[in-house]
Amino acid sequence: MAEQPGRAPAPAPVPVERLGFEMPPVFATAAEERAHRKERLAGVLRLLGRLGYEDGVGGHVTVRDPEFEDCYWVNPFGRPFGALGPQDLLLVDGEGRVRQGERRVNQLAFGVHAAVHRARPAVAAVVRTQAPYGRALAALGELLAPITQEACAFYEDHALLDEYAAEDSGRIAGALGPYKALVLRNHGLLTVGGSVEAAAWWFIAAERAAQVQLIARAAGKPVLIGHHSAVATRERFGSDLAAWVSCQPLLEAVGSGGVNIMNG
DSSP, X not given: OOOOTTOOOOOOOOOGGGTTXXXXXXXXXXXHHHHHHHHHHHHHHHHHHHTTOOBTTBOEEEEEOSSSTTEEEEOOTTOXXXXXXXXXXXXXXXXXXXXXXXXXXXXXXXXXXXXXXXXXXXXXXXXEOOOHHHHHHHHHTOOOOSOSTTGGGGTTSEEEEOSOOTTOHHHHHHHHTTSSEEEETTTEEEEEESSHHHHHHHHHHHHHHHHHHHHHHHHSOOOOOOHHHHHHHHHHHXXXXXXXXXXHHHHHHHHTTXXXXXXX
């Protein structure tokens, strides 16, 4: 199609590798990868805690061990997210037995994570914790609507478990299917990713999208982005690599003691 007179062609998207970020690291040994995953998991937990996404003893993030089959690193029961370092994490097998670490794991909650990991071998990490707007959306039994560019990352790539089944691990894993996120009715959000950073970013992004959706609904009738535009936007911003990149500044802020991430 000929370009319209007087209108410059749209610039091509800038490849993510040219944006000044290092790409996800590649490791020579499983031990190196394990150490990295534990360090990033601890950082993600501190980030989620700073954002207010924990509630008492509720909330867990798991990352698959790169070597030991059906074993996952997870935060210990009853410890605040903000106080955790790599040395505090537990290695727990798929049956809920602690293989490394000195504290207990929440068996019921961990069972959901283990079921998701087993159903999705390519998933490295699972996030399920407490955040107000995701819980409010879940109370309505609604999906995220494509009303913003950010929400389009989840367009046709998340699901709703339309019944209260907060700890039914098999049903939750089945409802998630091949998607990146799940709305658990009357409970909240669950997200997955090919890295712990991606899974964390999808949780944060879904929570923020839920917040915008609820505000827009309270103010009036939100205007939906059309199907083709929503799909194109998801293809541009909805990859795990895009999520990994998006999470890096937030983790850097946590690592450097930054405080202005609540409204980021």
